[in-house]
Amino acid sequence: MEVTLNHILFLSTALFFIGVYGFLTRRNVITMLMAIELLLNSVNINFIAFNKYLYADKLDGVFFTLFLIAIAAAEAAVAIAIIINIYRNYKSIDVDDVDTLKW
Amino acid sequence: MTGDFKIILIPLLPLLSFLLLGLFGRKYLRESSGLIGTLSLLGSALLSVFTAYNYFFVTGKVNGIYQPLVVLQQTWLEFSPGVSIDMGMMIDPISVMMIVIVTFVSLMVHVYSLGYMKGEERFATYYAFLSLFTFSMLGLVLSSNIFQIYIFWELVGVSSYLLIGFYFDRPSAVAAAKKAFIVTRFADLGFLIGILVLSFGAETLDFRTLIERLTTATPQLHGMITTSFLGFSSLTWGLLLVFAGGAGKSAMFPLHIWLPDAMEGPTPVSALIHAATMVVAGVYLVARLFPVFAISAPGALHVVGYVGALSALFAAVIACTQTDIKRVLAYSTMSQIGYMMFALGVSGYGGEHGLGYMASMFHLFTHAMFKALLFLGAGAVIHYVHSNEMEDMGGLRSKMPVTHLTFLIACLAISGIPPFAGFFSKEEILTAAFEHNKLIYGIALFTSGLTAFYMFRLYFNIFWQKDFHSELSDHHGEGPWSMLVPLIILGALAVGAGFVPFSHFVTSDGKELETSVNIVFSVAPVLFALTGILIALRLYKSENETPARLANGFGSFYQGALHKFYIDEVYLFITKKLIFNLVGRPSAWIDKNIVDGGVNLSADLTEDTSGLIRNWQSGNLQQYAMWFFAAIIGLVMVFMSVWK
């Protein structure tokens, strides 16, 4: 069976929604961060797929993906640093516990 | 123009005196204020007499008819072309007569007050107010413009308010002043609306133009007769409303309730304002517009006649039961004004038909003299015994000889006993009534008997009956000359005023009218009067049980009359109970709770909504993300609905 663009888009969309679902339901902050990685990866897949199937003459999508991977790493680094701080202050990394700021 | 200036000076002198005394009187002119006021008024009085002479005998008559002369006309306020308030002075027979009466009586009162009010703390203020009143009254009678008359109408009202409330630390005086002002204000509302109606119809406010347009066949008159509202033509409405104003000022039934209470003011004030001058302003007003009443709206004139007759009788009945001497006089004033009113009501325009008009003015003139005299006399009595109540008096004839004599003259005059002044004027009135309306004539005849009765009841109660003793009163005696001289002068006039050939000067159309005393006709009224006097003599000359038994005999009728037929109570009920509770209170309540409450409610609602949605900001990150995601879906929906 040939893999068409549609298949790949189906995959990336599924990944996207899995990521969203994960972000909305996981209580552990680290897991939520991982869900975000899923989201970003679905975007990456999109870019690559579009580039390969539709606009193979230019490399816009590929470049975008490369930058995206780098930024995702930077973001994760800062996020993990902050999460460590959360753990220090709250002795927990459960997102439900971190709700002193409200109303 | 020098003559004109003299006329302008007549009201101006009191005004100057008012300003001078009002601004500086209290501090600097306390001692001399009486003199200043009196002198300025003396000036006015002399000028008025001069003007009267000049008008009646020199300049006034053109082709045998007294023409109105406009001495001054200065636009004061403009509304639309032709409709403007002009401050002017119109000289015609009735205004000339009025300025003479006003300045003369006022002068008497000024002189009298020098003695009567001596030592009063607010002496200067008193004279300032008197001057203000005189100025306003002169302005009123000289008005050439119906709106001008309204302006001065209000000013005399407020002077009356200030003077009634002169003893302002007495709650009763304050209440009386307030009542007088408000009741007349209420009547003035009618006057004002009447002016609006008339001026809109006639397209002018100027008296001469107004009368001309509404008495001849003009488009204005046509318009006013053909437009109608609730069954009356707008002309009738206008005139009736104007008459309502006049009725208020002249204390006609049922707007009379303020007059008896107004006696709370100093007695000279009552003499001036509430007997001789201001209260006849209503009569004067009707007389001013008389051609319109008589020619174009006889229906309105009928109303005037019946209201006058009813008031005359009604007041006379009440006067028979009152015990406060000033109140008796007040009701008698009301009754006499009723005479003047119905005299106008039964009059026609021009020639013989205008007899009532002339009679009314004549009575106004004579009444001013003897009623002022009565009040000043009563003032002297009150000054002597320090009380208003008949019970506290008696047997004063030897102690106050001058007062006694003049008071008796006045009583005879008001009762219509020849040859005193009242006889002549009343005679004319009865003649006019007899010719036009028998019912009114009957009422008038009966009332004249009642008049004689209650006046002599008063007279006997004061000067006869029991004996009066008081060390204090003996000490200060009958009163200073300043009080007695006006009594004597007025007494002389009460005798002589009837001989003035009035019908030569003041008539409805300005032409001379020949009148003569018809002996046969006079018999009935004089008999009625004498009967009244005799009954009073029988009942009150000395103390006895008969009056009380008689009162019992009349039972509830007597009680009704004693309580002024409960008119005051009706008013109180309407104002205090109905208007306060059904209009005022709800208005305040609505404002507090509904209008204001609405504003507060919207504020509270906002606050509450804010509280309700508070939980949205739950502090949970995942819920935030959920909302984020939901919002995207929402936007998609919006887009789908918009996008085609």
Place this chain on the structure above:
Amino acid sequence: MDLSILISMKFEMALTLIIFILLFLKIDGRAGNQFFFRITNLLLVLSLGLYFLPARYGQFFSGMFRTSPLLEFEKVVLLMATIIISLSSYHWLKNFNHVAEFYMMILSSLLGMFFMMSSDNLLMFYLGLELSSIPVAALCNFDLDKKISSEAAMKMILSSAFSSAILLFGVSLIYGTTGSLDYYVLSRAVVGTPLQIMAFILIFSGFAFKLSVVPFHLWTADVYEGSPVAVTAFLSVVSKGAMAFVFITTLYWVFGNLGGTWYYMLAILAVVTMIIGNLFALRQSNLKRFFAFSSIAQVGYLLIGISGFVKASLSIGSVVYFVLIYVFSNLAAFGVISVISALTGKETIEDYKGLYRSNPTLALLMALALFSLAGIPPTAGFFGKLFLLTAGSSTGAWPLIIIASLNLIISLYYYLRIVRAMFIDESSEPLAKISLSFSEMAAFLLCAGGILSIGFMKGLFEVIFNISGGL
């Protein structure tokens, strides 16, 4: 290589330079807080002067970078805002251990915004966006020992990552339908196919998140409250301002073809944003949180201005003008909060009772700021707000304008609450007299001057209006 390109990138170059200078000084390790404070501010003020250097406008690096008079102006506004924030944070920075890092972070973020604004390409835009938001998340945590500071940082980084992921998904779809990331190409290629609209909505949501448009706003208040005051000020003024600039460019240009459709979205969101922002602001007692909601409400007005796409240059002009005024007004308020918070740790309205009696200068400045935010003349906020509404009315959307006008009443109410506390109420324990440092005075004078004078500078609006024509 043509060196004149460097002139077109003068602000970016300057910022980079400053960041590196700070980095080297930090590595050197000898410089103290005062020194960092002074040198940075000096350099920043100097770079502000770059505005007056000859400029070169146009597109460079094949659409990755672009300048225009409007962009230059916007950059100056944001730079100035950053300077004001820095100056008025003197008392906080004085005893703070990481001054150099603070400046490096905040300037990196600013740099990111500049790139984001200047980009003509979605890739560059995204890079700028991330460069501007990641350091801010770290900055939020700068009150290291405070629980709420780390909570704010966590909420910031996670939700911002989530939102940019969603935005990116949209970008990827746009790329899929058009094959380009370049604005010029996109502006013609985006015609409104369903997939493009889906992509647009996703991108729009990313913007809405950054601008804290209701209902994407929920992070705002928590983050503002937890962060250090200077960071809150930066977030609420600079980052929002930059976002507004980019937002309006993107909407009007890239998605200009969809104007008739996004207009309704904007209108609905504007109404919701104003109302919800106002309703929440009504009951806040913490001032930072209070200003979070008040700034949300302000964004509602901004959206109204943006929605008036019929007269584009009027809309853009009034948005820029509004942001300029908003910079002065909001930073004046945050300046006062910053000073008081740094010295006494007090941040609630309750604490401000009787402020006028003890610290008249601070109270007056705060009052000016509040009046400006409420849109009361003669403060500049009056003009800013009214021009937004004027621009918004160009579409004839009267219900929108009416609701906005009525919301002015609610907002006046809560701004007056603070005025009341400061001027009318009396406190049992008033704040002590605070002596201001030179830098704070300078910042405050600048703000007060701006608030009072902008409305009366006759030509200013005209200049903005004219340069707005060229986006």
Place this chain on the structure above:
Amino acid sequence: MNLSLLIIVPVFVSMAILLCRDAKQVRIAALLGSAIQLGLAFALFFAYRAEREAGNTAQMLFTYKTPWFAPLHINYSVGVDGISVAMILLTASVVVAGVLVSLSVENLTKEFFFLLLLLSSGAYGFFISLDLFTLFFFLELAVIPKYLLIGIWGSGNKEYSATKLALMLMGGSALVFVGILGIYFEAGTFDIIELSQNQLSVATQHFFFPFLFIGFGVFGALFPFHTWVPDGHSSAPTAASMFLAGISMKLGGYGCLRVATYLMPQAAHEYQGIIILLAAIAILYGSFATMMQTDLKYINAYSSVSHCGFVLLGIGMLTKTAITGAVMQMVSHGLMTALFFAAIGMLYSRTHTRAVEKMGGLLKITPFIGTVFFIAGLCSLGLPGFSGFAAEMTVFMGSWQNNDMWYRLATIAACASIVVTAVYILRALGKVMMGPLLDQHHAEITDAGWNEKLAAVILIAGVVLVGVAPLLLQHLISPSADAIMQNVLKAAL
């Protein structure tokens, strides 16, 4: 004559006040400043008359126009006609009197006078504006100083009142703004003169007239948007009450006339019935509500609602005389109510009560204040010789010219209110001033000081001048009212 002086002078004076070192300097500066304003106002008056007598028939005189926000066609544009001149004279007199009465303010003196003068510059600016945006700017300028004046120096439930006042006025101006935008949307200009020459479309007029009229009506105490009036006036310090009732409420009337009616004559015709109905309700209902009040300031505040109803009635009647009357009533009521509030303030500062039933017989103790009280009261009940009479009569005469039975009934209702006015005024006068002395502590109080006397004399002079020679004022106003009516008539054709 440079009209901008009217704005600049108060602003500079208020700046100068901020620089003053002690309370004494502040008082002198404020007094001087307000005196200069009064001088300027009179100079303007005479200059205006001289121009008119020289045959200058331009609708607006002393115009000056300079672009402010050129892209939006917003100009700083000023100019005066007779109506504006009358209002400026009123403002100047009330401000001087207000400053005089408040010379004894001890608490935060500097701020007090600063705000007061700032307020006055706003009022001047409003009255001379010929550009809707400028006009709106000055309209809103006055809201916050009022809030602070009431909030800081007020009495009673001051915070509630101040907030209510600020919010309701803000609401009013928000509506006005919507209306102005509506005009701008169609015509693309804010220039009043230009707008008056080119008729707006009927649809625009129909939709936006209510916004403008109600918006300004909130300022002018249009029923049922008047509830800020009683609370605001009664909580305010004396000078602020004088300013609020004397001038602020006139902003509303002026706006209704100059903006709503003038620029949207067709809509004015269309909504005439509603305006008249609301005005008549305000007049009658206001006076009945006054009858039930026992606090002197509330009495005067509610009576202001009733009196300002005459203004709206006059405007609603759409005849030249009625409009002239409305403007005269604005001037008259401004002076009279300021006088009344000054008298109440004088009493309150001495007796520390405003409750009618707690005072009595004060005329004997304080003859001057008592006299002032009487004059204010008598003016309020429309006694000839004082301004109220001339103004009200002009309104009545003008209203009656409108030949519609229902409108005439409204006029009659309005006339009837003068009786009710008499009732509550005389009740208050009788209770407070007359009768026996109720509270023996009051025997000790002193009569008015020189500053209070001067303030009262200035206002009384105004009231009497207008009352005795109303033609002066009427000739000032009438041609300008005619210009407005011409526009209305043009629309009716």
